[in-house]
Amino acid sequence: MKADTQKEELIVFKDVHKWYTPEFEVLKGITHTIYRGEVSVIIGPSGSGKSTFIRTINALEEYQRGEIIVDGIPLDHNIKNINKIRSKIGMVFQQFNLFPHLSVLHNITLAPIWIRKLSKDEAETRAMELLDRVGVKAQALKYPNQLSGGEQQRVAIARSLAMDPELMLFDEPTSALDPEMIKEVLDVMTELADNNMTLLVVTHELGFAKAVADTVLFFDGGKIVEAAPPDEFFNNPKSDRTKLFLSQILNH
């Protein structure tokens, strides 16, 4: 991450609440700021609201109260704003979500051709560059079902990168992968972080958090319980809940 003097606010959450029914509140007042170039890793028990948190950022989920501002654009039900925000954000899902009826190459070129109005050649050149970058260049003409999980997820990352996002969201990107394939995906994510991409990652991979994160956020019960750089977070957690959670996951 860049030096502190160049900190630029990218995402601002101001007391954001989300509920499905008055009894079932998922986000209970989130206030947090994410800076450009910052790598944030979000951990916490399931149902704590971490996935909901990152899904509100690109409007996959709606929120009922509070304010979210992405790169100066308020996130509300103004379609123009939503589209502008979405064009700056790339998202990678737990289940890869590649389009099974299109080839790998076509998966990546679809959006650039139809939204960014690139020509077919431009889009394909860029796509091949990205595939090379994530290490899946040889599979360009195959179909998603013919690739392994790790390869598919890397293609998914390339697909999001093709739209030149300023921010990448990762919703448990390695949870559906066989253990031997987790490293290759984490390596790609590390490379992105090294190139100053702003990342928000929900994951259980604490090794990744320790090595790459600038900030670790601990979610529990719909609130951010603790947010700190990894050294401080893992060696000197402040809240009891954090201590309890860490003890549960670090000792097996």
Add this chain to the structure above:
Amino acid sequence: MALELQHDPFKTPREIEHPLLYWVHKNLFSSALNTALTLLSLTILYLLVTKSLIPLFSWDWTVISANLKLILTGSYPMDQLWRVWFCLWYAALFFGLTFSMNRTRPPKVMYLILISILLLALLNFSLFNKVSMLATALLLFVSFFVGTQLAQQKKTIMVAGGWILLLPLSFFIIRGVGGFLPVVKTNLWGGLLLSLLISLTSIFLSLPIGLMLALGRRSSMKVVKSICIFLIETIRGVPLITILFIGYLILPMALPQGWSPSVFIRALTGVVMFHSAYMAEALRGGLQGISRTQYEAATSLNLGPTKTMAFIILPQVLKRMIPVLVNSFTSALKDTSLISIIGMLDLIGISTSIVSNPKYLSGSAQVLFFEGALYFVLCFSISKASMVLEKKLGVTGNIKK
């Protein structure tokens, strides 16, 4: 030490010595119940064959040979029949091209078609018809071999375009346009020609209409959703004949003055309405099969609802629905027979008109059995083709690792 198996180790020595006898014993006489059933069914078969099948050959089949043209094309003017042949040749052309995709040698079914055409040509037809039949077979094979030489991409576009154009082109040619081709009005169309045209058109049109209904039914907008549910459930809850009556009686009243739709259009409207509702339900099932996450991925790529539907969702749905679509064609063919009740001379309606001729009064059974055979051959081959298609689709394209 490698074992050399000379025979299947699961078979008993008896089975190996007398395979046929063993099979007979196992399948027909393995237990007391089985033996009784075999004897019973053999008796029934014997009775059926001697009492029903054999007498069939002693019946007088001249009613068929005398009225074959009526049965197949209705009152279509004889001197314009070449136009119907033309459409058949067009279809044969694109069948050949379709078969040539992913293949270098003709599939078995093409040889089957060739043999049946050759057999038919031996029967007592006019020279013109015989030549046309052989031309169809020739065209089929020629287009196949030409197709094997074409590039895959171009061929796919040609084939897709050709099939889509088949129906409008057939309509254009069969109906004709003043000055270019003499017009043959729809009330002269009949028999198998009419049944095929209406069923094909109905499938063709019910797809987009059904799609709109299905999407509307899934919409989050309450008004749209309720109206679509109302339309779909109402049409599905009533017999086809009532929908046909709506087309036949109500449509002329509902249109502005001066528009008097022909019986053909009225029947077609009813049939299309009916099939759109059923297509909508089938598509709804297909749409439900696409997981929500595909939508999410498309949304996060900022693809927008129309582009998501066009590029991501619909291609997947339609691919899965091809067997269903082929099935709908056979049901459409069978359901279309109801237009005979509103007086149209389709395959069934023409049988009534044939036997009203005092000369052929006693031939009603023959005509009905012949038509049964026609329907059977058509529907059976189409459903077998769809089974082959299903198997192919399951294997090609998306191979799971």
Add this chain to the structure above:
Amino acid sequence: MHSQSKSIPLWQDKYKRQRLSQFIFALVVIILTALIYGNIVDSLSKIGMIPSLKFLRMVSNIDIGESVIEVSNTSSNLRMIAAGFLNTISISFLAIIVSTILGLIIALCRLSSNWIINKLAVLYIEIIRNIPLLLLLLIWYRAFFLRLPGIKTGIMAGERLGPNGETLLSFSLSNRGISMAWFKPNEHFQPWLIALVLSLVVAIGVLIFLKRREKLTAKEQRTILYPTLAFLALAVISYFLLPNAALTKEIPVMGKFNISGGLHVTAEWFSLFSGLILYTSAFIAEIFRAGIQGIPKGQIEAARSLGLSHMKTIRLVIIPQAKVVVIPPLTSQFLGVAKNTSLGVAIGFPDLFAITGTIINQTGRALEMIILVMAIYLGLSLLTSLVMNIYNRRVQIKER
């Protein structure tokens, strides 16, 4: 989402756009409907007809071949419609029961290991599934019944002279239909009817008793066999105990132009019925087969390894699981039977739709009749779906 300090223009607001689209859509639908209805009323008034239901009370002047209730050509149109409706549901009800049983038998044949039986079943199913129902009906009617000789020369059995010199028959098959001797209720029927109702009550009592015992002792009781036996036994005993016989045997009498008395099944009814059961049973057979074959083989293996006999496996493991899968497609088949009876119009059976057609012909009231008959069919479909849904819910396997 939360309120904004500046307002969002209409076409960019997600919610306002939705509401606007809905509004426009509703408007378009209303305008279209109004236009169409206006055109219809216009065309009708030009021939002097304004939509109204008064014609329902008028005399119908229609003669129909058969009916469950008393009708004649002086009955009102409404009564005629009721007659058609009753014809439709009576034949549908019987057809559903018979075709389900027939379909089950054919499904069992289809699953049999006996090669001939298996292939015969396949032949049957494939032939029926590939021809239209209308054709099947026409074949039964025209190629079978109408080819039979007339009543005087048809197939007869038990022909003899009666006390008054008239000709009596036990059975007749002709191009009019089938007649046979039958037991009919007479003036002494009522006491026995009461006895029957009482027997039914007792049978239900036995059923409740057995079910309670099942719950308390956790031992399986024959909850179908005993109540049925009880009902039948009481019915028969009460019949013979009553001083006057409740039923009389009516023997058909050959008249000048037709046969009177006894049970008479018209050619039309029989053709429609046979066509329906042959057609529907083929589809039901396939549904049963898919349901039974869809049960994972592991279930059967587990049951057998627990020591369950063949019959018990079928009864306790296969059938309950098959029921879940089978009921929704079976429901749509049943609905199909009711709708398919409308094809009776092609062979002259006076079902609901045939009578509708005749009334439209006589009175010209197309719009009103079509709406009325559609509403009736819809109501019938809804009712059947409701009943089947209740049954469906009861058989569902409880899931988390």
